[in-house]
Amino acid sequence: MADAALRKSAEECTSERAAALEAQxxxxSAEEVLKIAITEVFEGQIALVSSxxxxxxxMLNMISxxxxxxxxxxxxxxKHFGxxxxxxxxxxxxxxxxxxQTVLPDADRLAExxxxxxxxxxxHDLCCHIRKTEPLExxxxxxxxSITGRKRFQNSARDRLPVFEADGTRIKVNPLASWSFEDLVDYREQHDLPAHPLVEQGFLSIGCMPCTSPVEPGEDQRAGRWRGTGKTECGIHIKTPKGETFIRRD
Known part of the structure; x- marks a missing residue:
C-alpha cells in the first residue's frame, strides 16, 4: 500500500508539472519546444522515441x-518492414x-x-505489449x-493531445501535436528529407508488417493500423495499471 501511495503521489506531481509546462x-513552435525541453527543462534526462x-x-531533422x-x-x-x-x-x-539505440523484446518473454x-x-494487445511496451519501458x-512525433490530426483518439503530457511518473513531449499533414509535407520538402519508401504505396502510418496496410483516400492517417480489429494504439501511448496482464485469446 505504501508503494502504491508513493507512486500515486509521484504521478500527481508529474501531472501538475506537465500542466505547468503546457501552460508555459x-x-x-515545435523547434522551440524541442530546444527548451532538451537543453533546459530535461537536460540529460530526455530521449526521442522514433519508429x-x-x-x-x-522530428529527427529537428533533433539533428x-x-x-x-x-x-x-x-x-x-516484425518491421525491411x-x-x-x-x-x-x-x-x-x-x-x-x-x-535499437531496443529488442526480451527473448525469454518471446519464448514464453x-x-x-x-x-x-x-x-494483438499481448503481442504489442511484449514487443513494444515492455522493451520501451x-x-x-x-x-x-521522452519525445514523441504524435499529431492531433492522426485519429480521433489524439485530437486533444497536449504538447506536454504526463505519463505515469515520466513526461512525454509532443512538439508536433498541432501540426497538420500539410505542415509535415511542407517541412520535408523545405529540408529535402527522404520519404519512407512505403509512403508512395499508400502506407501513411507504418508499424509492424503483419498489422499495417495502405490507407484509402478519406481515411484517417492511422486507419491502416490493425485494420478491422477496433485497435487504434499499440499501447506505448496508453496508460495501463502497473502489473496489468493480457489474457491470450485463442
Whole structure:
C-alpha cells in the first residue's frame, strides 16, 4: 500500500508539472519546444522515441539541428518492414545522428508467449505489449521525459493531445501535436528529407508488417493500423495499471 501511495503521489506531481509546462511552453513552435525541453527543462534526462516511420524524418531533422547526440530509441519488434530498418539507417547517416539505440523484446518473454512468432494473429494487445511496451519501458527507465512525433490530426483518439503530457511518473513531449499533414509535407520538402519508401504505396502510418496496410483516400492517417480489429494504439501511448496482464485469446 505504501508503494502504491508513493507512486500515486509521484504521478500527481508529474501531472501538475506537465500542466505547468503546457501552460508555459505549449504555444511555442515545435523547434522551440524541442530546444527548451532538451537543453533546459530535461537536460540529460530526455530521449526521442522514433519508429522510423512515415513522418519520422521531420522530428529527427529537428533533433539533428539541436542535439545530434540525443538518445534516439528505436523499438525493433522483430516484425518491421525491411524498408523501415533501411530507412532508419538512411536517416541516421544523412542527419548525422550519433546515438541511435535499437531496443529488442526480451527473448525469454518471446519464448514464453510468442514462440512461433504468430501471436499478432491471435492477440494483438499481448503481442504489442511484449514487443513494444515492455522493451520501451526498460529503455526509458533512466529518463525523466521522452519525445514523441504524435499529431492531433492522426485519429480521433489524439485530437486533444497536449504538447506536454504526463505519463505515469515520466513526461512525454509532443512538439508536433498541432501540426497538420500539410505542415509535415511542407517541412520535408523545405529540408529535402527522404520519404519512407512505403509512403508512395499508400502506407501513411507504418508499424509492424503483419498489422499495417495502405490507407484509402478519406481515411484517417492511422486507419491502416490493425485494420478491422477496433485497435487504434499499440499501447506505448496508453496508460495501463502497473502489473496489468493480457489474457491470450485463442
Amino acid at each position: 511552453y505549449g504555444h511555442l 522510423f516511420g512515415a513522418d519520422s524524418s521531420v 539541428d539541436i542535439a545530434p547526440d540525443l538518445p534516439v530509441v528505436f523499438l525493433d519488434t522483430g 524498408e523501415t530498418r533501411r530507412y532508419g539507417k538512411v536517416l541516421e547517416e544523412k542527419l548525422g545522428l550519433t546515438n541511435v 508467449l510468442d514462440k512461433g512468432g504468430f501471436l499478432f494473429s491471435t492477440n 526498460r529503455a526509458l527507465e533512466p529518463f525523466a521525459a
